Amino acid sequence: MKNPLLENFQTPYQTAPFHEIKEEHFLPAFQELIKISEKEIDDLVENQTDPTFANLIEPLAFSGEKLDVVSNIFFNLNSAETNDEIQKIAQEVSPLLTEFSAKISQNEKLFMKIKKVFDEKEKYELNEEQQMLLNETYKGFVRSGALLNNEDKEKFKNISIELSKKSLQFGQNVLAETNNYFKHLTNEKELIGIPEAILQQYREEAKERGLEGFVVTLQYPSYIPLMTYAENRELRKELALASGKKGFQNNEFDNQNLIKEIISLRQEKAKLLGYKSFADYVLEERMAKSPEKVNAFLNELLQKAKPFAEKEIAELKSLAKADGIDEIQSYDHAFYAEKLRKQKFDLNDEELKPYFQLEKVEEAVFGLAKKLFGLEFVEVQNIQKYHPEVKTYLVKERQDELKAVLYVDYFPRKGKRAGAWMTSFKNQFKKNGENSRPHISVVCNFSKPTSDALSLLTFQEVTTLFHEFGHALHGILADTTYPNLSGTSVKWDFVELPSQFLENYCYEPEFLKTFAKHYQTGAILPDEKIHKISDSKNFMEGYQTMRQLGFGILDLAYHSQPEKVGDIKTFEVDETKATNLYPSNPETVMSTSFSHIFQGGYSAGYYSYKWAEVLDADAFQYFKENGIFNPEIAAKYKILLSSGGTKDPMELYKAFRGSEPKVESLLKRAFSMG
Structure with a gap:
C-alpha cells in the first residue's frame, strides 16, 4: 500500500496532504519512521570519530524530522477532527513514541558522547543559540533518566509509557462525556431570556439530531449562553451539574482513579530522578524555579485579589436577593454577572455581537500583525485541509517573503475537543542555507453561522481569537x-x-x-459602548483572579503533595477553600475534567497563566506609555518573539523592556493598585 505519509509531500510548501491521508496510513507510517529515526541515532552512536558539537549535537537536533511532522499531523487531528478509529490508533501509537523517546534518552553510548561534548564545551567557541542547544540537550537526557542504573531506566521508561496512555484516556473520557450529554427542550418558555440568535443555534442543533424544538449541549458556544441568559434557574442548575459531573459519574468514563494513577506515576518518575516531587522536577525548568516560589506568588495575588472578589460577589448576592434567592450558587454566577455588567456598563454580549462579525475580527487581528510586524495574510485555496471549514493563508513579509502557512479552524464539531488552542504542523528551522518556514494552526470553538445568520462573536470570543493569534505570531x-x-x-x-x-x-x-462595525449597516460601535468595553475590562477581575488562582493552587497541590490525595472531591474542596467564593456542590468536581493538567502540558504549571499576566501587563504598559503601535518598541518585541527558546526568557524580557517585570503592573491594571 502506497503511504502518502512516507513520501515527500508533493504539495505547495510541503504542507500535509490531508486529502490523500487515510486512518490506516498512520500506524505503518509511525512504525516505519520510528525505524528510520532509530537508524539516524545508531549512525551517530556508531560514528568512530571523536564526538563534537558539529557531528553530534547538531545532527541530533535535526533527527526524526519526518517523524515529528507525522506526529504533529496525527495528534492535531486527534484534537481537532477525531473519531473512534483515530482514538484507537492514538492508544497504540502513544506507547510506541514514548518507548522510542525513552530508547534515545537512555542510550548510554549516545549520552556518554553528549556528556563528552558538554564537558569540553569551552573548546568549541559556540554562539549563544548553540550553547543553549548543548545545555538543553544534555539536561534533557539527564531529566529523562540518562544517569539512572539499568533497572531504574527500565522503570522510568515503563512509567512514561503508562503516563502517555493514561493522559490520552483522560482526554478521551472528557470528550465522550461532553458529547454524550444533550438537553432536548420543546417548550420555548423554558428558554426565556436567551437571545434569538442563540435559540436559532439550539434549533439547528435539534434539527441536526432529527428532533423538534431545541437542543443544548455542553460545547461552550451552546453551554455558556444558556448559563449567562437563561432565567430558568432549574435549567441552569441542570446544565451546570451535567458539566460539573464530567468524569465524575462512576461510569466507564470516570476519571477519578485515572487522576490518582497519573499523579502517582508522575511522583514516582520525579523520585527516580532524585526530586522531592513532580512539581520540583517540572519547576526546575521554568522561570519560577521552585514550588515555594510559585506558592508565594499565588498567595501574594490571593491576599491582594480576595477583598475585590468578595466585594464583587456581594454585589451579585444583592441582585439575586432581589429575585428571592437567599443563597446564590455557582450556577447563578454568569447570569447575575451579566445582569450587573448590563447595569454598570449597559453592555450585553448579544447587543455587542452584531459589531463583531468573525471575518471582520479576523481582518483586525491580521491588520494588527501588519501594523506591528509588517506581516500580510493572503487566503489561498490550493492547500489541502483536514475539514472543509478550515481556511488556509500564506503569511508573507515584505510582500513576497513567505513567513508561514496558517490554518484557521473556528467552529465546534463532534470530533473536536472543547476550548481554543494554537498548534503547529511543522516547526521553523534553518538547514543547508535554507530557512524552512513553519505551518501554524489556530483552532477555536466559536458560534457557527446558521442558515440565516453569520458567525457573530461575543466579546470574550474576540479576546480568545486575539489570544490564540498571539501564540500563532510566536510561531509565525x-x-x-x-x-x-x-x-x-x-x-x-x-x-x-x-x-x-x-x-x-x-x-x-x-x-x-478600526473594526467594531455593525455587520449589516457598517456603523462603528458607538464611542460610549467602546469606552464601556474599555472600562469593563476589569469587571469581575477579582472573581476571575480567584478562579485562576484556585486552578493553580489545586494543580500545585496534586503535584507537590500527592500523598495527601484520597477522595478526589474532598481533596479539591480542601485545597481550593481559600479561593472558593460559592458553596461547593457535592455532585460536581472540577478535577475530573481538568484536561490542562491531566491531558495537556500544564501539570505543575497552571500558575503560568497568572505569571504571564504579570509579564503581559508590564509589556503592554511599556507600549501604553509610548504609543500602542510604537514601531521601535514593536521591533524590539518582534526580536523577543522571533528568538524562541534560544535565550533565557528573563534575559529576553529584559532586553525588550530594559528591566524585570513588576507584579505592580498587573495589580495596577487589574485593581487600580500600585
Missing part, C-alpha cells in the same frame, strides 16, 4: 536555527506572554474603532 515570526528552540518552544511560564499580550489591544478604543 520564529527565526532560529534549531527546530527544538523555535517558536513556542520556550519555558512554559513564558509561553503565555505573547497570547495574553495581544488580548490587551481588544480594550483599546483607538484600535477597537
Whole structure:
C-alpha cells in the first residue's frame, strides 16, 4: 500500500496532504519512521570519530524530522477532527513514541558522547543559540533518566509509557462525556431570556439530531449562553451539574482513579530522578524555579485579589436577593454577572455581537500583525485541509517573503475537543542555507453561522481569537536555527506572554474603532459602548483572579503533595477553600475534567497563566506609555518573539523592556493598585 505519509509531500510548501491521508496510513507510517529515526541515532552512536558539537549535537537536533511532522499531523487531528478509529490508533501509537523517546534518552553510548561534548564545551567557541542547544540537550537526557542504573531506566521508561496512555484516556473520557450529554427542550418558555440568535443555534442543533424544538449541549458556544441568559434557574442548575459531573459519574468514563494513577506515576518518575516531587522536577525548568516560589506568588495575588472578589460577589448576592434567592450558587454566577455588567456598563454580549462579525475580527487581528510586524495574510485555496471549514493563508513579509502557512479552524464539531488552542504542523528551522518556514494552526470553538445568520462573536470570543493569534505570531515570526528552540518552544511560564499580550489591544478604543462595525449597516460601535468595553475590562477581575488562582493552587497541590490525595472531591474542596467564593456542590468536581493538567502540558504549571499576566501587563504598559503601535518598541518585541527558546526568557524580557517585570503592573491594571 502506497503511504502518502512516507513520501515527500508533493504539495505547495510541503504542507500535509490531508486529502490523500487515510486512518490506516498512520500506524505503518509511525512504525516505519520510528525505524528510520532509530537508524539516524545508531549512525551517530556508531560514528568512530571523536564526538563534537558539529557531528553530534547538531545532527541530533535535526533527527526524526519526518517523524515529528507525522506526529504533529496525527495528534492535531486527534484534537481537532477525531473519531473512534483515530482514538484507537492514538492508544497504540502513544506507547510506541514514548518507548522510542525513552530508547534515545537512555542510550548510554549516545549520552556518554553528549556528556563528552558538554564537558569540553569551552573548546568549541559556540554562539549563544548553540550553547543553549548543548545545555538543553544534555539536561534533557539527564531529566529523562540518562544517569539512572539499568533497572531504574527500565522503570522510568515503563512509567512514561503508562503516563502517555493514561493522559490520552483522560482526554478521551472528557470528550465522550461532553458529547454524550444533550438537553432536548420543546417548550420555548423554558428558554426565556436567551437571545434569538442563540435559540436559532439550539434549533439547528435539534434539527441536526432529527428532533423538534431545541437542543443544548455542553460545547461552550451552546453551554455558556444558556448559563449567562437563561432565567430558568432549574435549567441552569441542570446544565451546570451535567458539566460539573464530567468524569465524575462512576461510569466507564470516570476519571477519578485515572487522576490518582497519573499523579502517582508522575511522583514516582520525579523520585527516580532524585526530586522531592513532580512539581520540583517540572519547576526546575521554568522561570519560577521552585514550588515555594510559585506558592508565594499565588498567595501574594490571593491576599491582594480576595477583598475585590468578595466585594464583587456581594454585589451579585444583592441582585439575586432581589429575585428571592437567599443563597446564590455557582450556577447563578454568569447570569447575575451579566445582569450587573448590563447595569454598570449597559453592555450585553448579544447587543455587542452584531459589531463583531468573525471575518471582520479576523481582518483586525491580521491588520494588527501588519501594523506591528509588517506581516500580510493572503487566503489561498490550493492547500489541502483536514475539514472543509478550515481556511488556509500564506503569511508573507515584505510582500513576497513567505513567513508561514496558517490554518484557521473556528467552529465546534463532534470530533473536536472543547476550548481554543494554537498548534503547529511543522516547526521553523534553518538547514543547508535554507530557512524552512513553519505551518501554524489556530483552532477555536466559536458560534457557527446558521442558515440565516453569520458567525457573530461575543466579546470574550474576540479576546480568545486575539489570544490564540498571539501564540500563532510566536510561531509565525520564529527565526532560529534549531527546530527544538523555535517558536513556542520556550519555558512554559513564558509561553503565555505573547497570547495574553495581544488580548490587551481588544480594550483599546483607538484600535477597537478600526473594526467594531455593525455587520449589516457598517456603523462603528458607538464611542460610549467602546469606552464601556474599555472600562469593563476589569469587571469581575477579582472573581476571575480567584478562579485562576484556585486552578493553580489545586494543580500545585496534586503535584507537590500527592500523598495527601484520597477522595478526589474532598481533596479539591480542601485545597481550593481559600479561593472558593460559592458553596461547593457535592455532585460536581472540577478535577475530573481538568484536561490542562491531566491531558495537556500544564501539570505543575497552571500558575503560568497568572505569571504571564504579570509579564503581559508590564509589556503592554511599556507600549501604553509610548504609543500602542510604537514601531521601535514593536521591533524590539518582534526580536523577543522571533528568538524562541534560544535565550533565557528573563534575559529576553529584559532586553525588550530594559528591566524585570513588576507584579505592580498587573495589580495596577487589574485593581487600580500600585
